[in-house]
Amino acid sequence: MNYFGLFRAIVCVYDTSMKHVDVIIIGAGIIGCAAARELSRYQISVAVLEKEYDTGFGTSSRNSGVVHSGIHYRSGTLRAIHAVRGNHMMQQLCEQLQVPFKPTGKLTVAFDRSQCEELKVLKAQGEANGVPGLEIIDVERMQRLQPGISGIQALYSPSTAIISPYELTIACAESAHHNGVEFHFGHTVSAIDRAEDGFIVHDAEGLCPIHAAIVINAAGLYADSIAQMAGIQGITIYPCKGEYYVLDKRLGDQLDVLIYPVPGHHSSGLGIHLTQTVDGNILIGPSTAYSDSKEHTGTTSEILRALRAAGHTLLPTLSEGDFIRTFAGLRPKLNPPEVGGFGDFILEDHDRFILLAGIESPGLTAAPSLALEIVALVRSHLSLVEKQHWSGTLPARERFLELPLDRQQQLVEQDPDHGSIVCRCEGITKAEVLQAVDRIIGPVTYTGIKLRCRSMMGRCQGGFCIPRIAQLLEEERGITMDQQQLKGPGSPMYHRHLRPEESTS
Template sequence: MERRYDVLIVGGGVVGCAIARELSRYRVRTALLDRERDVGLGTSCRNSGVLHSGINYTPGTLRARLAVEGNRRMHALCRDLRVKCRTIGKLTVAQDEEDTATLARLLEQGTANGVPGLRILWPEEMRRLQPGVEGIRALHSPSSGIVSPYALTVALAENAVTNGVHVHLGQEVLEIRPRLPEDGGGFVVRTAAGDRFIALVVVNAAGVFADRVAALAGIPGFRIYPCRGEYYVLDKRFDGVLRTLVYPAPRPRNPGLGIHLTPTVDGNILIGPSAEYVEDPGDLACTAAILRKLQEKGRGLLPDLAGADFIRSFAGIRAKQSPPEEGGTRDYIIEDRKDVKGFINLVGIESPGLTASPAIAVMVAEMVGHHLPLEEKKTFVSCREGRREFFCELSTEEKAALVAEDPEYGEVVCRCEGITRREVLDALANPLGARTLVSLKYRARVTMGRCQGGFCLPRIVRILRDEFGYAPEDYLLRGGSSPLFVGRVREDAEIRTPVPAEGVRP
């Protein structure tokens, strides 16, 4: 099948979706392609969810400017999109005199970058912000915060679709070929699904695969070095223990900012990330040695951590331009290629890519404007429908009113997270048509609690069967190569609904 657009975005991470949403303001036919069955299934769902202030980046670099500008834009964006976002500040802690010199450098460059409210704190001041923190000094950056990275990515994509952007999932790009001027210019993009896309402008926002996409367009010389970071997720028993972000002072040549504890907007705490270069950008393995290290780090900071408090582990990949022997980080590459007209190339968008995404989107839209007229729509809808809070986070009165209006709110599907049948159905009816288990997880938080799906998965299976007619082979974890079932144990087997006690809904 052939489809024609003005702009084609390759990559459905938070940056690609932010670009799609920004371009949806204008009268340009825009589409987004992603190789997965949903947006945000790469680095954008596998990170700490931190909104960085901009202290860690060299003044004058794109990373510095876009981090500060993205931080400034993020709260209004999350308000419009109904995404949880909290400003909680950050302590970057020094343990020795070498670290103290690092704090002085971070203060100087953060001030040069325009980061507001920076101060060096003594131990007593540090502990007033975060009881129990140990160190001899700390740099406080009050504009740092936290956001749900997967909720933001999904919200950006869904709002873009509301405003006319087409999202094509399961479309791995195999070929990008420039068209001759006499044929209208632009590009022909062919995908593994057998589809053919024609666009005047192509935006490469492919993250860890950005070097490969650039090469497909005839632009050699880029290389991404995948760097894996592993995490542990802690049970919500520790919700509220961390009042602010606490990071160690960064060390030279370290490919990340060090292992730390990070509170999330949904009440869990993350331990991580580690930093280890790997060959395969799809290598999301969690390793025994690193997980032991994370457990030791966690117990050092939270001494009463029990084994049952570590409810899940996961890993994400940084799209690093710097090879292992160099370490550290390089500046972002965001370029409107002169040698390949109409190709906008984004390479090496690692942390703080989440924070910078709204500012990157504005920058890329300006580049698109060099190739196409950007006329603003009067019909642009900036706000996304729905609530930011989950049903379980509402007041008793609000819950009662919703149940009276829609009894589907009265049935709890996910007991750990308190997610109702109505919330599951709403998540399944998403504008992108994504219905894998991971897609449902990132929209409704089912399977994310202490039991990791032990209670809710059979109920989700039943909903998909009864409401959408799923057969065993239709259930997917995240894509076509990850089936949940291969068939029935017995041909006459049925998924039975337990009979509840009188007056109790299952």
């Protein structure tokens, strides 16, 4: 237990009235945060409990960032319904939250006759699901959309888009927080007791138990253990790892449209492919391998080797210097390894315990739609009266180097820190880094800063800016070296001052 936890536990002993909220959301991933934002419209109290020290530190920040059209899912399933509706909602949500959204469209490419038949099946399924604008196109059209593409035919889905998955998660949380939702980080739920009028939720850190009328399980990889705490048996989440490479922005303009292979029937993923990001990088991946651990997001040399080989085939101009980072995410799968493939989402109301499980791909796309469904379930138990003053929008977050000169001029005059570059690779200014620091709801961490402003995300991976951020945090925000953490308590960036007598802190 950290000191803060101990302090809270002591306070708790003397606090005779247990804390009460109307709704507890377990998990601050994209599902929990999107639900929190939707619930923040109403005159109820909502608390989000998260074991990590920020939003979206799990699967929500470790995926391709694709807003899927909905062609791949069997008609009538929750995946189909919520992917199509979520896709439809996404652009407006991103505009409200100032999250970059790029409508790219997608080509699912066939390389032989049998795969052309598959394309027809996918098109019919997509149309049955309500996916707009689907077309089977020939080589000539394919070449116009993506010069140099191989394959003999493709299914074009114009509604496929890309977003920044972590920015969306962060922005949903920020919007919810502005509208009164509490976030409790470093809060691991350890037990859930049913009480007469709801639940008492306990935590592993020895903080206060919290009473809530409704509990929403949005715990992602841990949805099974949280369900079990509430007495729901029979759910098992199998983590399934996907590894990725991030490529230098130098190659970013080589892809105009998303390109996927036709998926195999029993595949648990959509195949290794190239995906551009809204920031101009390219991702190679993801691989598909079931894992024993729900925490281990390490990469492996065998899979990285396979991804590199695939990358060289898919992008002939790729050179070794273009690989700038690797990462891995864990899909929360309901199907065990021996079954493979995809299970449908689970969204069920167990007498005020709202269970979400198996929200793997297209979970990011589905999030805005699932959030509405969650609100509908909450409404069946609680009367939801809209707040008079609810604001669903966030102020614009400008990237200095992407602005026109006259706007840059204006900003520098307003705040001189706009002229000072902290991250040379991404061109992030001191003002932008400090804005990111100040936007963080929980403890300030390097990963939190990175996900909010892209500092440390470029080709030098923080080599240049980490020493400068260390200094900024100390001098501008009073966070001394010994308090600086990568991703929360327990992940100290530095060991000690070399000459304590010379330190300023």
